[in-house]
Amino acid sequence: xxxxxxxxxxxAPTLSAANTGFMLICSALVMLMTPGLAFFYxxxxxxxxxxxxxxxxxxxxxxxxxxxxLFGFSLAFGTDSGSLIGWNSDYVxxxxxxxxxxxxxxxxxxxxxxxxxLMFAVITPAxxxxxxxxxxxxxxxxxxxxxxxxxxxxPVAHWVWGAGGWLFELGVIDFAGGTAVxxxxxxxxxxxxxxxxxxxxxxxxxxxxxxxxxxxxxxxLLWFGWFGFNAGSWLGNDDGVGAVMFVNTQVxxxxxxxxxxxxxxxxxxxxTTLGAASGAVAGLVAITPSGGSCSPLGAIAIGAIAxxxxxxxxxxxxxxxxxxxxxxxxxxxVGGIAGSLLVGLFATGGVQSDAAGLFxxxxxxxxxxxxxxxxxxxxYSLVVSAVLAFLLDKTIGMRVSEDVEVSGIDQSEHAETAYxxxxxxxxxxxxxxxxxxxxxxxxxxxxx
Amino acid sequence: MKLITAIVKPYKLDExxxxxxxxxxxxxxxxxxxxxxxxxxxxxxxxxxxxTVDLVPKIRIEVLVDDVDAEDVIDVVVRAARTDxxxxxxxxxxxxxxxxxxxxxxxxxxxx
Numbered sequence: 001x002x003x004x005x006x007x008x009x010x011x012a013p014t015l016s017a018a019n020t021g022f023m024l025i026c027s028a029l030v031m032l033m034t035p036g037l038a039f040f041y042x043x044x045x046x047x048x049x050x051x052x053x054x055x056x057x058x059x060x061x062x063x064x065x066x067x068x069x070l071f072g073f074s075l076a077f078g079t080d081s082g083s084l085i086g087w088n089s090d091y092v093x094x095x096x097x098x099x100x101x102x103x104x105x106x107x108x109x110x111x112x113x114x115x116x117x118l119m120f121a122v123i124t125p126a127x128x129x130x131x132x133x134x135x136x137x138x139x140x141x142x143x144x145x146x147x148x149x150x151x152x153x154x155p156v157a158h159w160v161w162g163a164g165g166w167l168f169e170l171g172v173i174d175f176a177g178g179t180a181v182x183x184x185x186x187x188x189x190x191x192x193x194x195x196x197x198x199x200x201x202x203x204x205x206x207x208x209x210x211x212x213x214x215x216x217x218x219x220x221l222l223w224f225g226w227f228g229f230n231a232g233s234w235l236g237n238d239d240g241v242g243a244v245m246f247v248n249t250q251v252x253x254x255x256x257x258x259x260x261x262x263x264x265x266x267x268x269x270x271x272t273t274l275g276a277a278s279g280a281v282a283g284l285v286a287i288t289p290s291g292g293s294c295s296p297l298g299a300i301a302i303g304a305i306a307x308x309x310x311x312x313x314x315x316x317x318x319x320x321x322x323x324x325x326x327x328x329x330x331x332x333x334v335g336g337i338a339g340s341l342l343v344g345l346f347a348t349g350g351v352q353s354d355a356a357g358l359f360x361x362x363x364x365x366x367x368x369x370x371x372x373x374x375x376x377x378x379x380y381s382l383v384v385s386a387v388l389a390f391l392l393d394k395t396i397g398m399r400v401s402e403d404v405e406v407s408g409i410d411q412s413e414h415a416e417t418a419y420x421x422x423x424x425x426x427x428x429x430x431x432x433x434x435x436x437x438x439x440x441x442x443x444x445x446x447x448x
Numbered sequence: 449m450k451l452i453t454a455i456v457k458p459y460k461l462d463e464x465x466x467x468x469x470x471x472x473x474x475x476x477x478x479x480x481x482x483x484x485x486x487x488x489x490x491x492x493x494x495x496x497x498x499x500t501v502d503l504v505p506k507i508r509i510e511v512l513v514d515d516v517d518a519e520d521v522i523d524v525v526v527r528a529a530r531t532d533x534x535x536x537x538x539x540x541x542x543x544x545x546x547x548x549x550x551x552x553x554x555x556x557x558x559x560x
Contacts, residue, residue: 206499208492268493278495314495327495 015100016107019236023112029228030119034061034126036221040277041130043214044326048408049134050210050418056129056141063146064122069094072121073114075154080164085155104163106235116232117157124153124181128385130326131189134199135405138413140398144388148188152384156184156377172373173366175245175352176233178289178339179373186333187378189324191385196398198323200405207325212273219277223253226284230291234352241292244351248291249284252303256283259307267311275311282310282331286339292352293343298359302346306338337374344370449544449557450518454509455481456529456537461507467528473511473521474560481508487535506537512547514557 038057045053064072071092078088090096094114103113125145132141159165160172160180167179174180199207209215230249234242260279261271286306287299294302314330317323324330342357344367349356356362392398399405404412411417456464461478468476482503489502513521518541525539549559 206501208499209494264493264496268496268498270493272493272495274494311496315497318497330495 013102013105013107015102015109016236016238019107019238020109020112022237023108023116023232023235026228026232027112027116027119029225030116030123030232031061031225033119033222033225033229034058034123036218036225037123037126037130038218039214040218040222040281041133041326043211043216043218044130044209044274045133046207047210047418049410051410051414051416052138053129053133055138055414056132056136057126059138059142060122060126060145063142064125064149065118067146067149068114068118068121072149072154073117075150076121076157077113077117077162080158080162083164083166083169084159086158086162086164103235107238108235113235116235117161120177120181120229121149121153121157124177124185125149125188127182127185127328127332128189128192131193131324131328132196133325134409135399136196137397137400140392140396143396144192144392144398147388147392148385151388152188152381153180153184156180156381159377160373167373167376170369170372171355171366172369173293173343173347173353173355174289174340174373175292176230176288178285178336179377182285182288182332182336183340183374183377184336184381186329186331186336187381188385189328190322190333191382192389192398193322193324195386195389195393198321199325200402202323203318203321209274212277215277216273219280223280223284226253226288230288234292241352245291247296248294248299249287251296252287252291252299252306253280253283255300255303256280256286256307256310259304260311263308263311278314278327278331279307279311282306282335285310285332285335286342289336289340290343290346293347293349293355293357294351295346295348298346298348302339302342305342306335309338310335333378337378340370340374341367344368449547449560450513450515450541451544452511452513452518452521452525452539452541454511454525454529454537454539455483455506456509456525456539457531457535458505458507460529460531461509464509464525464528467524468511468521471521471524473513475511477510479508479510481506485535485538504535512544512560514560 034057038054041057042050042054073094074088074091075086078086078091080086097110099109099111101110103110125148157180159167160174161168227246227249231242231246234245237243257276257279260275260282264275265271283303283306286302290302291299310331313334314327316330345357345359347355347357347362347366348360349362355366357366358364389398400409400412482505484502484504489500489504492499492501511521522539522541530536546555547559548555
């Protein structure tokens with residue numbers, strides 16, 4: 001039955017209400033990952049910069065959405081040119097697309113595909129922000145993320161997923177974005193922090209997470225949303241591959257969480273909350289490229305390997321002295337590389353494609369292709385991101401002053417405080433109805 | 449008059465309050481404090497990075513009492529706060545020159 005539907009769909013795709021509905025829900029699920037990421041990161045920083053951390057993710061929902069509609073979708077998924085970039089003037093402003101026009105070869109409208117992919121474009125720059133905690137001017141971050149999606153994300157998405165993109169044509173398997181999203185963001189994070197440097201007090205001051213419950217909440221939202229991210233990436237449910245992906249997402253994430261916890265229990269003596277949350281995210285990252293090609297047992301192996309590797313990798317920043325504040329490199333770059341390469345070992349050849357990995361008699365061919373995907377995206381993103389950060393730093397400046405950083409970026413960049421538990425905090429409103437208002441308002445006018 | 453200050457384990461607050469009420473103390477002031485004594489702090493681990501947390505959370509209780517009650521009140525607090533484990537805290541008293549009840553302007557022992 002399933003194969004009959006597949007054949008029919010392949011012959012003459014018609015709009016499927018089921019697939020369209022499913023994909024709209026998946027798009028909403030992926031959207032929720034960005035606020036989830038905001039909480040995941042926001043809880044991990046100190047209280048004085050928690051709002052800034054939340055905003056660095058949240059603002060992406062604004063910036064990237066607009067750019068995607070204006071030209072991003074066209075650059076990533078328009079007609080290929082030179083295997084490097086796409087363009088389709090009908091996609092500019094999403095204005096030349098018929099409402100029932102189907103995405104080529106699929107049973108969902110172009111609009112649905114465009115909005116689903118939009119959510120991926122939104123979260124990718126947000127992922128980078130975790131490495132830049134406490135110290136980047138908000139205006140510089142806004143500009144950086146707009147430039148970054150334009151010259152890095154849109155082209156790389158085209159390479160990996162666009163028809164005609166060179167990695168796509170090479171046969172690199174990246175089911176839902178291990179390369180295009182996670183390696184891409186992780187490498188960018190490394191590129192930027194090598195340019196802008198460490199937080200004041202890195203390795204000297206205690207930089208404890210201010211709210212682990214927020215981190216857990218964020219990890220939970222990410223895990224939930226990731227089902228849309230992963231299972232939705234097959235763009236429909238006619239042949240069961242999306243369901244395999246869904247199962248493997250759960251299985252690998254569970255394995256990675258347990259593996260991370262086991263590693264840190266042996267190594268540091270405790271099962272930590274942050275370890276559980278981080279392990280889960282590491283598993284989600286690693287299964288993203290690989291979950292459509294492995295078996296559930298393979299997913300356990302991939303998750304467990306990624307969990308341990310990432311748990312080990314988060315310590316590297318202290319050894320090498322780069323301030324990857326919230327371990328974007330340690331979790332997303334390392335997890336993304338692990339997942340993408342493990343496709344070459346664990347692909348069964350019986351799910352997403354018939355390309356089998358080393359453990360399933362497929363030899364080293366797929367592993368080689370995966371390696372090309374991994375290292376080309378890593379190198380491109382690392383270099384271009386570093387150049388962008390360098391140019392912005394030389395022009396408008398990437399960092400806030402040391403004074404602002406030490407006293408807390410929330411107040412200087414956002415004029416807000418995350419939590420007010422103090423009854424004695426007080427303050428005088430210059431616009432409200434409080435009695436002293438005229439005085440305050442008058443002095444403000446003089447200033448202006 | 450004496451000001452008795454006690455730095456104690458936070459979860460002992462209710463027992464101490466009840467013991468003081470039973471003794472007849474009319475009022476007290478409580479604030480959150482942090483610090484360390486011989487107990488020192490503890491170690492926390494975040495993604496493998498170890499932090500030594502020197503300052504542990506404590507509760508500071510302040511009570512104003514008449515000179516004659518001072519030693520008894522100290523005993524009451526110490527008895528209620530004790531767990532026999534390291535980190536139980538400290539209690540001390542200092543002489544107080546004058547005390548005024550804000551509402552009535554009463555001074556000295558009358559203001560207690």
